[in-house]
Amino acid sequence: MPEPTVHWIGTGLSTGPGGLGLLCERAGQVLLWGRTEERAAARLAELGLTGRARPRAYGPQALAAEVRPGDVVVSMLPAAEHAGLLRLCLDSGAHFACSSYVSDPIKDGAEDAARAGLVVLTEAGLDPGIDHLLAHRLVAAARADLGDTAEDVVLTSYCGGVPAVPNDFRYRFSWAPYGVLAALGSPARYVEGGAERVAAHPWEATRTLGLGGEDFEVYPNRDSLPFLAQYGIPDGWRMRTFVRGTLRNAGWRQAWEPVFATVRDGDPARIAALAKELADRYPTTPADRDRVVLAVALRARAASGPGAGRSWQGEYLLDLTGTAEESAMARCVSLPLALGVTRILAGALPPGLNRAAEDPAEAAHWLDALAAHGVRPVLHP
Numbered sequence: 001m002p003e004p005t006v007h008w009i010g011t012g013l014s015t016g017p018g019g020l021g022l023l024c025e026r027a028g029q030v031l032l033w034g035r036t037e038e039r040a041a042a043r044l045a046e047l048g049l050t051g052r053a054r055p056r057a058y059g060p061q062a063l064a065a066e067v068r069p070g071d072v073v074v075s076m077l078p079a080a081e082h083a084g085l086l087r088l089c090l091d092s093g094a095h096f097a098c099s100s101y102v103s104d105p106i107k108d109g110a111e112d113a114a115r116a117g118l119v120v121l122t123e124a125g126l127d128p129g130i131d132h133l134l135a136h137r138l139v140a141a142a143r144a145d146l147g148d149t150a151e152d153v154v155l156t157s158y159c160g161g162v163p164a165v166p167n168d169f170r171y172r173f174s175w176a177p178y179g180v181l182a183a184l185g186s187p188a189r190y191v192e193g194g195a196e197r198v199a200a201h202p203w204e205a206t207r208t209l210g211l212g213g214e215d216f217e218v219y220p221n222r223d224s225l226p227f228l229a230q231y232g233i234p235d236g237w238r239m240r241t242f243v244r245g246t247l248r249n250a251g252w253r254q255a256w257e258p259v260f261a262t263v264r265d266g267d268p269a270r271i272a273a274l275a276k277e278l279a280d281r282y283p284t285t286p287a288d289r290d291r292v293v294l295a296v297a298l299r300a301r302a303a304s305g306p307g308a309g310r311s312w313q314g315e316y317l318l319d320l321t322g323t324a325e326e327s328a329m330a331r332c333v334s335l336p337l338a339l340g341v342t343r344i345l346a347g348a349l350p351p352g353l354n355r356a357a358e359d360p361a362e363a364a365h366w367l368d369a370l371a372a373h374g375v376r377p378v379l380h381p
Contacts, residue, residue, distance in 0.1 A: 003028025
């Protein structure tokens with residue numbers, strides 16, 4: 001039986017040489033699907049992978065004609081495209097992988113995949129992805145020390161892609177500009193002061209976060225509460241703070257103040273026009289270097305027993321600056337996704353829905369592999 005083929009769909013800035021190169025080493029064959037075969041070939045040349053992967057012109061029918069049972073389809077397309085690709089995988093007997101959050105259609109499709117013995121890997125990039133791995137490691141370590149009852153528990157996870165050298169806008173656009181602004185218009189739900197909070201306008205909950213002697217600005221993003229169960233937080237832990245959020249350079253909120261009025265107004269046409277204007281004014285150019293900062297921290301106190309009141313804490317910090325060969329964002333998104341695909345090829349992930357690595361032992365395997373490829377979160381006790 002021929003070795004499986006990995007079909008990597010998308011040639012954007014998050015497709016990096018680290019992740020795609022790893023798959024060229026591990027998979028029987030890698031096909032890079034772009035809008036045209038010429039664009040895919042040009043991207044392979046940019047990544048230094050000409051001859052190691054083969055270019056293809058993407059279209060659902062063209063893809064369906066080449067996908068075989070046991071192959072892996074990797075989507076770097078917008079999340080709205082994932083459900084259709086997953087259905088194609090189910091029809092072809094192939095596995096599916098992406099770095100995006102789980103949507104209801106993906107969750108439903110994953111149930112069909114489980115019955116068919118197929119893997120659906122999601123949330124396997126940077127955020128979501130590496131942040132999940134770090135949270136699982138911290139929760140497992142704290143449970144081993146404190147047990148399943150704890151009080152005054154604080155778990156925060158902040159991530160951001162920022163300019164390595166801050167500009168006056170404190171940001172450069174490296175992905176869909178409309179998505180950046182639209183995300184600010186979505187309410188954020190989190191736990192603070194032991195109670196559930198909702199920030200209708202997330203930027204209004206911005207606070208300062210000090211990391212390694214440097215100040216950043218952070219704010220809650222999306223709905224944090226479902227991740228309490230996903231991270232295996234025991235029912236006996238009393239959460240004082242639980243928030244997953246976005247990190248920006250210091251001065252971001254002030255620099256973006258004129259943007260917030262348009263986002264608050266909520267007119268999609270005005271938001272789209274502003275997004276294009278800002279992306280044109282603050283693009284990421286080949287001369288720019290990006291920086292990824294991810295901080296995941298957990299603090300808790302034992303609630304009962306001989307060690308009642310004893311504290312435990314740990315914090316992971318990932319701080320990576322891009323190079324001329326590969327941006328920090330591309331490395332931190334495509335490398336963990338590619339590692340997840342190698343785990344699918346090795347038969348190490350169970351059929352059905354997987355969110356990065358939810359088992360602490362599997363998370364440890366991913367983190368060791370990431371470290372071997374230069375992505376090394378540092379644990380501070």
